[in-house]
Amino acid sequence: MKIAFVGKGGSGKTTLSSLFIRHLAANEAHVVAVDADINQHLGAALGLDEAEAAALPAMGAHLPLIKDYLRGTNPRIASAETMIKTTPPGEGSRLLRVSEDNPVFDACARTVRLDDGDIRLMATGPFTESDLGVACYHSKVGAVELCLNHLVDGPDEYVVVDMTAGSDSFASGMFTRFDMTFLVAEPTRKGVSVYRQYKEYARDFGVALKVVGNKVQGPDDLDFLRAEVGDDLLIGVGHSDWVRSMEKGRPSRFELLEADNRMALQALQDAAEDSYGLRDWERYTRQMVHFHLKNAESWGNEKTGADLAAQVDPSFVLGERRAGAGVPAPA
Ligand SMILES: Nc1ncnc2c1ncn2[C@@H]1O[C@H](COP(=O)(O)OP(=O)(O)OP(=O)(O)O)[C@@H](O)[C@H]1O
Ligand SMILES: [Mg+2]
16 A cells, blocks of 8 residues: 655645554554655654764665666666666566565664554655755655556555655656645645645546545534535544654654544544555556656656667566566566
8 A cells, every 4th residue: 555645834744654654563563754834844743863864874875776676677778878767667667565575664664662553764865955846855756766667465454654745746757646645734825725736737647636634623613624625525624742752752642642532543543544555556557658658758868868668568467466576577
């Protein structure tokens, strides 16, 4: 299951991602958490101290390794240099599994010990001012997109991405890679305006989008959100003293999280599971090809000097049967 948290700056994406990850760990799910936000705070929200968070490897710095591994023996991908963030897997490509060990996780993931179990954490790496809007920023987020497109995830395996709602994810197709996108919105006009923009992009691609109200203070706030986003409102989360004490550096055990908030997290998990149950791998593969062709044409062919459309393996469908390197999929 692939899940994204998006929303306006400061809405609570990182806080809710981290709570959701803790909740999943408490439910014994296998979790890979990915910090793909401009502000890299997921590690801290999961309890890493400053030095530990700063020592997280940056996916952006390991792109050549990621590409070389995923490319495997795929004859359509001549070299890592011609592999762009949207290059889809094909026969011979290596796929990733949430619960396995592989060189990509070795290089880019670190184990984080939570109260209720271990999870893996990966991070794009910090974005500097000069990254924004240029190729470097795209390649950092691109590393995540490549991994998502090469990942075969089962029902009890979760990838949770803390993400910006920025235009980069729309250009590349990143926003279509999730079974469920939780848009975190405070009950304010600005909060819901990000929702409208996201919804607009998502509409044509069948993206499952649910609004999670955050810092909701009462029925008035919920009424406001419901009036603005209708049935897309999943649930509202209130102020959490548990979160506040963690931010004071006095974390308490996760089992002490407020009961209302625990129930909200379960509602998120239920919604994600329902949506995963509807996953159509063929459509998922078709969409990655769509965005690859679009990116190839708009900049990729020119940048690599190759015809990147030729990377598409027309008979390949990502899916469970493809799991396990070298095992041919039944026709
Ligand atoms: N439900 C909550 N209860 C208590 N504090 C909260 C809650 N949600 C968010 N906060 C606090 O609000 C602040 C912003 O939250 P957070 O960092 O999660 O937002 P964000 O959307 O990830 O922001 P950014 O855009 O900077 O990445 C943090 O200090 C966080 O602890
Ligand atoms: Mg954040």
